[in-house]
Amino acid sequence: MNTSQAPEAAVTTFSQEDSLPRVPLPTLEASCERFLAWCAPLLSAGEMAATEAEVAAFLRPGGPGRVLHRALEEYDATDGVHSWLDTFWPYRYLGRRDRIALNANFFFLFRDTDEDQVERAAGLVAGALHYKSRLDQESIPPVTRRGRPQSMAQNTYLFSTTRIPGADLDTVRSPYSEAWPGPSDARHIVVFFRGAAFRLDVLGADGVPHSLDDLRAGLRAVMEAGAEPPAPDTSVGHLTTMARAQWAAARQSLLARHPRNGEALDTIETALFCVCLEDFAPPDTQTACDELLYGDRGNRWFDKAVSFVVFADGRAGINVEHCELDGTTILSFTDALLSTPADEHARRSKARTQGPPVPRPVTFDLDDTLRSQVRSAADAFARYGKDTATSTVSFEDFGADTAKALGVSPDAFVQVAYQLAHQRAKGHLGATYESIATRQYRHGRTEAMRVVTPETVAFVTAMGDPAADAATRRTAFLAAAERHVARANECQAGQAPEQHLWELELIQRRRGAGLGVSEQPALYRSPGWLKMRDDYLSTSSAPSANIQYFGFGSTSPRCIGVAYVLLPTRFHLYLSTPRPVAPQMHAFAAELRRAITELRDLLAPGT
Structure with a gap:
């Protein structure tokens, strides 16, 4: 995080991160005691006795719990480690192998306005660009709760962040990283319409946002360019609804197929965020919510950290990839967007007329196998959505x-x-x-x-x-x-107790053989652990x-x-x-x- 340009005394967005207290690491005894108390109301007397026996075995001197907890204590004391949960979070979120669409991503349905679709979408883009400019300058004050500053680290994942599927574990492509130091220098977003994707440069060459009139014209140009839906089975966004290992394999096939596919993926993955324009208006609020959660038609890229969805009647919301972003961060972000008029966002960000941005299609070269995967992914996710009440x-x-x-x-x-x-x-x-x-x-x-x-x-x-x-x-x-x-x-x-004991289980999976704990401790098969979770x-x-x-x-x-x-x-x-x-x-x-x-x-x- 770049704080070198700010005065030392200034309270900038990230200036308090290193002074925040560390997440406390409970003692093993405390977590086991709480675990028994937490699961007790769900258990029969026999189940409770069996769980207590497994906890005692876990806690015995030299037992697996002691070994695993000692390893976690050593990790927590390692230079550069922010928290004993630093490894837990990637394994919890990036390690899941099922689809993230509907299962992990979450949504907000925004309050209604009287704006039409293009006006609403342009306003959201302008607000997001203003937020990014403030974030880049680190002028967003740290959130406080009951007088206590809150971690702002998640804000580094709001823009140009994309989850990348892996065979065993996903990764995250984002700025503020070793591979991409500092804020995102991307100038474009990706706009989806009727299953087609378009690159739209919303920042000028000098990083200044386009005016609202420019943005509106650019979005209208996207809708004109996408008036005819793409050829059947070519909306690659459908692939992001697959189980993670399947999507990872399909992504490798895309990359191997043609250099154009790598360029298209790069465009989407580095985009500041996505805007998904729908060509229909949901008939009621519940349908609008459903569309925000699992609407598809190839009109999403579920791996993207932030996707604004705007319907034909101007109703709007956001779909969020959860691995690096929690609801509290997105609430602060959307409150900043929605509590200030769009023209004020544009004024504060010094947006200026630069000519309407010209949409450029983001296209993939697909063979019959990849088209078949797009079709099967679309069909499977449609069924999955229908199987959700x-x-x-x-x-x-x-x-x-x-x-x-x-x-x-x-x-x-x-x-x-x-x-x-x-x-x-x-x-x-x-x-x-x-x-x-x-x-x-x-x-x-x-x-x-x-x-x-x-x-x-x-x-x-x-x-x-x-x-x-x-x-x-x-x-x-x-x-x-x-x-x-x-x-x-x-x-x-x-x-x-739960995340503490869960991380001990994950340490056993990752490092158990080297620690002399070659088998999963029986506590994790006990009635208490299974029923509590x-x-x-x-x-x-x-x-x-x-x-x-x-x-x-x-x-x-x-x-x-x-x-x-x-x-x-x-x-x-x-x-x-x-x-x-x-x-x-x-x-x-x-x-x-x-x-x-x-x-x-x-x-x-x-x-």
Whole structure:
């Protein structure tokens, strides 16, 4: 990160990174103790006993846990290592071998405006270019949360960043790296329309952005050039929906086929970001969300870090590749874009008229085999999308202010409500994941929180007990909410077991033979580990007045993904799950409405 040009005393975008505290590395004993506490509510007595036995074996002197943890301590103390999670994150995200489209990428649906498609798209481009100019100059102040500066390291992956598929492990091509020092010097974006891709230079030779009028004219020229869709089975973006090893092999075939393909890939991979112009308007909000999550028609490059999607009616959103970017960073980015008018972005970035940028087609040379792969990838992903059930749920009469007025943490209120709704919809509780931001640490990202506690179980039990009176239920709810807040605070403080124990498992996979731990420790096959991480609900929040909905795919065959926007006066959710779980998902949505109403009544003064 380039801070040499800024005065030493100035608080520039990255100037506080090295002074942020390191992510705490819990002791092995603490993580094992917390692990047993976290999984206990999900286990039978026999399963708990079996898990306790495996934890004891893991912890024994000279046992595998001791060896692996010692290796992690040594890594954490190594020069140049920012965090003991530095290797964990690449293996967690870049090591996944299934498709990232729908499974890993996430989206935001932006608030509506009265702009038409071209005007909206041009405004988003202008806003993003302004943000980049500020980032390059390091004039974006570090985000603070409760007075504490947050890591800004993820901002280096916003522009010209692309995930590159690999046979065993993906990589990331990005600026601010050894291969590409400093900010991106790319001047172009890639615009998709009707499955065709076009390079559009949006910065002049001197790095100054084109004016809004130039951008609008350039985007219209793209739509004119792409009026006729490309030949069938030539929209290479479809290949980015494949499982990673398959896509890696197809990419190698592209490179071997013709030098033009390497040039085309280079154009896409180095582009500042993508803009996906759709030639249709979704009939409703849920369809707009679905299109943002897994819309395709060859009109996406899912490996690109940032892709703006703009529909024919001017509605818009963003699809994000998750490996280096979390929701909190994208929220700050999109809030900066959407809270300032486009013409003001253009003025502040010193954009000027330079003549409309001329779109240049990005084309690939394909043989019959590659065309067949494009076709099969398109068909397979279309089926996968149809096999996904989704739903939007909107509460216009409930929000964070409602929960606060009732004396409860808003996040705790809705998370406990999720548990009650899940119990009623499915007849049981199940492992629930909640993402907790930890960007107050150096290169911090998120921590995995498990929501089900003994207090949650007691509350749900009380709600199902006809003999329990309102006072009993109220006391049980408040205890569950209080415990939720306490656990979230522990996670924010880095005192959580899952990622610590998971990284120990990954160390065994990577280095076990050399460390004398040649076999996976049995703890990772114990009922507690398997049940705690078998998500029935996977939850994450994105609070911003600039977005309507936030969404992602489910994480397992039985999981319901719960992405929620909880604002002072409204509460919006996007649910997703595999098609066989659709009836339970819809039941969950209905029971959530009932639960929110019941809990408001339960906590209302005088009840």
